[in-house]
Amino acid sequence: MFVRRIAVIGTGYVGLTTGACLASLGHEVVCADVDIQKIARLRHGDVPILEPGLTELVTEGLAAGRLKFVVGARNAIAPTELSDEPVEVVFLCVPTPMGTGGAADLTAVETVAREIRDLLPSGCVVVNKSTVPVGTAARTKQLLGRRDIAVVSNPEFLREGSAVHDFLNPDRIVVGCDQQDAAERVAALYSRLGAPTLLTDAASSEMVKYAANCFLAMKLSYVNAMAELCERLGANVHEVTEGMGYDRRIGQAFLKPGPGWGGSCLPKDTHALMQICDAAGLEFPLLKASLETNERQSGRMVDKIRTAVGGSLRGKRVGLLGLTFKAGTDDLRDSPALTVAEGLRAEGAELTAFDPGCPAAVPGLTDGIVVTDDPMAVAKDADAITVLTEWPEFRALDWPAMTKLAANPTVVDTRNLLDPAVLRRAGFSWVGVGRR
Numbered sequence: 001m002f003v004r005r006i007a008v009i010g011t012g013y014v015g016l017t018t019g020a021c022l023a024s025l026g027h028e029v030v031c032a033d034v035d036i037q038k039i040a041r042l043r044h045g046d047v048p049i050l051e052p053g054l055t056e057l058v059t060e061g062l063a064a065g066r067l068k069f070v071v072g073a074r075n076a077i078a079p080t081e082l083s084d085e086p087v088e089v090v091f092l093c094v095p096t097p098m099g100t101g102g103a104a105d106l107t108a109v110e111t112v113a114r115e116i117r118d119l120l121p122s123g124c125v126v127v128n129k130s131t132v133p134v135g136t137a138a139r140t141k142q143l144l145g146r147r148d149i150a151v152v153s154n155p156e157f158l159r160e161g162s163a164v165h166d167f168l169n170p171d172r173i174v175v176g177c178d179q180q181d182a183a184e185r186v187a188a189l190y191s192r193l194g195a196p197t198l199l200t201d202a203a204s205s206e207m208v209k210y211a212a213n214c215f216l217a218m219k220l221s222y223v224n225a226m227a228e229l230c231e232r233l234g235a236n237v238h239e240v241t242e243g244m245g246y247d248r249r250i251g252q253a254f255l256k257p258g259p260g261w262g263g264s265c266l267p268k269d270t271h272a273l274m275q276i277c278d279a280a281g282l283e284f285p286l287l288k289a290s291l292e293t294n295e296r297q298s299g300r301m302v303d304k305i306r307t308a309v310g311g312s313l314r315g316k317r318v319g320l321l322g323l324t325f326k327a328g329t330d331d332l333r334d335s336p337a338l339t340v341a342e343g344l345r346a347e348g349a350e351l352t353a354f355d356p357g358c359p360a361a362v363p364g365l366t367d368g369i370v371v372t373d374d375p376m377a378v379a380k381d382a383d384a385i386t387v388l389t390e391w392p393e394f395r396a397l398d399w400p401a402m403t404k405l406a407a408n409p410t411v412v413d414t415r416n417l418l419d420p421a422v423l424r425r426a427g428f429s430w431v432g433v434g435r436r
């Protein structure tokens with residue numbers, strides 16, 4: 001394998017995982033970020049996000065001298081004490097948040113492109129890893145204004161909470177460029193992983209990411225709608241999805257109903273694809289229905305909790321188990337748990353929450369919720385307890401002790417996480433999703 005000198009711009013979930021994993025594959029990697037404090041922490045191996053295996057890889061990379069952290073994109077391109085070889089591949093891993101009307105905001109990509117364009121050594125390849133609208137590779141090439149620099153699309157498919165595992169065991173590598181040699185050069189970075197590799201044009205590669213994430217969102221909305229139907233007809237969604245999932249064309253993964261899908265990717269990408277469709281003059285009713293079904297799902301959870309406390313949430317104490325958008329992460333962005341909490345609060349409920357990934361209040365996100373690091377405090381005088389995130393440790397809570405603390409021992413389990421029989425033995429009534 002050729003060792004490449006790589007710069008990674010942006011040290012969020014994607015950038016940091018990409019940098020640390022590429023270093024673990026033997027490449028020389030310099031990661032850059034504008035956040036001076038974050039870089040200072042990373043230089044000491046202090047990883048600011050909860051991501052299994054990432055701290056170990058960062059520590060290893062630093063110790064082996066294959067991983068370095070610098071402030072500012074320009075410093076990642078310039079020769080470093082790590083190596084005076086010119087940088088060969090530059091990964092753009094900067095945020096592309098939801099902008100006006102749901103379109104992806106490309107300001108960060110454009111700023112970095114302008115910042116580095118005069119510094120890039122001739123023949124170097126710029127890789128867009130952020131999720132960006134179709135046409136961004138072409139636009140980045142234009143912004144760079146350099147005929148000698150190829151721009152490649154190489155979307156990432158990492159899930160938060162298993163990002164390192166997903167990077168090192170990918171289902172596929174997708175690389176798109178209108179210059180075959182540049183695409184091959186980027187694909188070769190991953191050759192040790194032995195994954196199926198799709199080499200395609202830039203526009204198709206950019207579209208793969210939206211097509212995949214929106215399909216996943218649609219799959220979940222379908223399951224959530226199916227769960228509602230199961231409730232009405234007395235079927236059990238768990239059995240139904242298991243039966244569906246044995247069909248290899250469907251598969252068992254991504255079939256769990258919940259309080260709605262969230263996080264920093266699926267909602268953003270679904271809204272962005274809606275915008276892309278609008279701009280292309282195309283209606284995509286399936287996509288619209290997926291979003292509407294998702295909005296309805298959090299409301300359905302509020303309905304269940306209202307019913308569990310006797311018909312009105314005003315002045316009722318509701319204990320929340322989980323705040324993050326899924327288990328195994330500390331990320332609260334676009335968390336369905338917070339959407340449900342907001343719905344409860346709007347009807348006058350008093351909320352106390354426990355989440356293993358969020359031990360204290362986060363201003364601007366958890367306002368109006370008492371965040372505790374003691375799960376028992378969630379049960380204290382509660383009129384209902386609701387599971388909003390599927391942290392496995394909730395199964396091992398001392399449910400008999402919680403029954404004694406609660407004012408009304410009832411659990412609304414929006415993730416179907418707990419064993420209803422265990423809960424009933426402990427003295428709780430249990431309500432799930434898609435089950436009688």
Ligand code: UGA
Pocket residue numbers: 131156157158159160161213216220253254255256257258259260261262263264265266325326327336
């Ligand atoms: C998602 C995709 O799964 C990744 O492939 C993609 O790379 C990533 O977005 C991205 O674009 O960067 P992520 O946002 O980390 O990954 O989270 P997921 O594991 O996909 O979960 C998304 C939401 O769906 C969560 O709220 C989760 O609780 C929910 N979900 C997931 C369910 O309700 N049921 C399931 O069966 C699975």
